[in-house]
Amino acid sequence: MLALAPSWNSELFATRLRPGVSRGLIQFGTPIEVSDADLARRINGGDRWAEEAFYRRHVPAVLGLAQRLLANLADAEDVAQDTFVTAFQIWDQLRDYERARSWLMQITVRKVHRRFRRRQLLRLLGLDRPIEDAPLDALAREDTSAETRSELAVLTGVLSAMPAKLRIAWMLRYVEGLPLDEVAGQCQCSRATVKRRIALARRRVSRYVNIEEAVDE
């Protein structure tokens, strides 16, 4: 016998709206928890449902990270697509199933790097038309003060003029709030290198924007 709610009442399929999302999302009274590790294991066994479930669970984080790093919505979607295509292609290389999310984010950062390199090449050829339709100030929450918004706008300007390596390292540290070791892991470089990159970037940022210092350095 299946472990199932006794009847398929309307509560079971109640829809609710999340702020900023126009479509009703379906939620069960008691969601069934499947861990990332379980999903990862099932994906390795060729379970398509698990792939979709994993995608559903993590695509907001991937898209969000790509939007903040790239400041462009279409580029962020491209990166998210490439990230999941690559992840599913090389799934057998994932050794620690518990760290599937962090591994996915590492792939995302790699794809963002690649996107920046492409932009650089196009700029070199005079073909770049940078459209920053998702600068940090445009991504600010509704209750953000005008002052903070203007700081975010300045920050976007400073970051967009910075080499990608510095920009990404600094953003992972200060925008995403990752610890140094994790930033190093995502950037696939040593802790010392990532500290140097962040310090260089911070010097530039602090000329224009007043930002809190991170505590654990």
Next chain:
Amino acid sequence: MSKLRVPVHEQLEARIDENAIQRVWLGVERHRAGRVFNRRAGATAALAFAALGVVVVVAVVVGLGFNGRNHGRTPAPQSLGPLALRTGAPLSALGGQAPESSDLSDGSQIALEAGSVLEVLENNSRTFVSVLRRGQASFEVQPGGPRRWTIEAGVASVEVVGTGFSVVRRGDDVEVSVRHGVVLVRSELIRDRVQRLTAGQSLLIPAPRPASAPEAGSAAAPAAAAPERAFEGQAPAPLPLQTLLEQADDQRRRGDVRGAEAALRRALAEHGSEPEAALTAFTLGKLLVDAGGRPAEGALAFERCLALSPPSALAEDALFRLADAEAKAGNLARAAETARTYGERYPNGRHTRQLQLQLWRGAP
């Protein structure tokens, strides 16, 4: 000057909606099915190489051909005058034997499947009218653009402002599917002659068939009854259902999703009243969702299967797959409705638990 709080992302909100999530997933699925649209990557690379070529030629001909330190960017997207290809070439007709994807000067994109033909009828700063002569075209129209887009496709025309959608012509039948945004479909063959389609919805407009099928043996009737068909060419002679199903199986095994789809659609068109029609519609639905990455169209096929009074085991599967396809197409409210129907009809059904999980995963 106030201090920005760290981590900054706590003051931010990513711009993510269900449409974006669906779009990315469809891209992943297409990629894995081997039908890579490649979005802008291919076009960008091609442009980059083309530009590199131009730079080299100019440098050779003019010597140091750059006029001082040229920091000039490519011209801003063209907003006045007719729509052109992004390369600047005029836009008159698109399509050919191979799939084709074209970037336009206003940032819009048109992708044509192999064998499709799209002709431009009117093209100026305010209007872009084209006709899909045959095949399948997928459009990404830049929102907020200055032009009103109209796609004519036989019995229907589609009006757009800024959206992503596909138009398919199969003979005289027309099918419109919307990925995101809104389109208006106008046709004499639909109720009130106009219908509004939103993300995840699709509409199939079958062309009018001759009122009564000619009796067996009367060979002269068809040409007189359907002059339009004569224009398109001779309609193929009907094939036995079994042959079409085997053909579809064979094509599916070879990875030819389009070919398998065509064979199954033909089987339904020619043998829609036979007992195997429900299974055929079910197979088509599975193909469209699993291999084709087109859940909205798959849902239509499952609905058709259910309308054909399938045997009970197949009906249960079809209802489950319908809910699944509706959820994948982003139509979560309908998926919930279908799932509730499933629960009522099959309280101890084989897919109950999976359906429960399936719907659960739609939650944030």
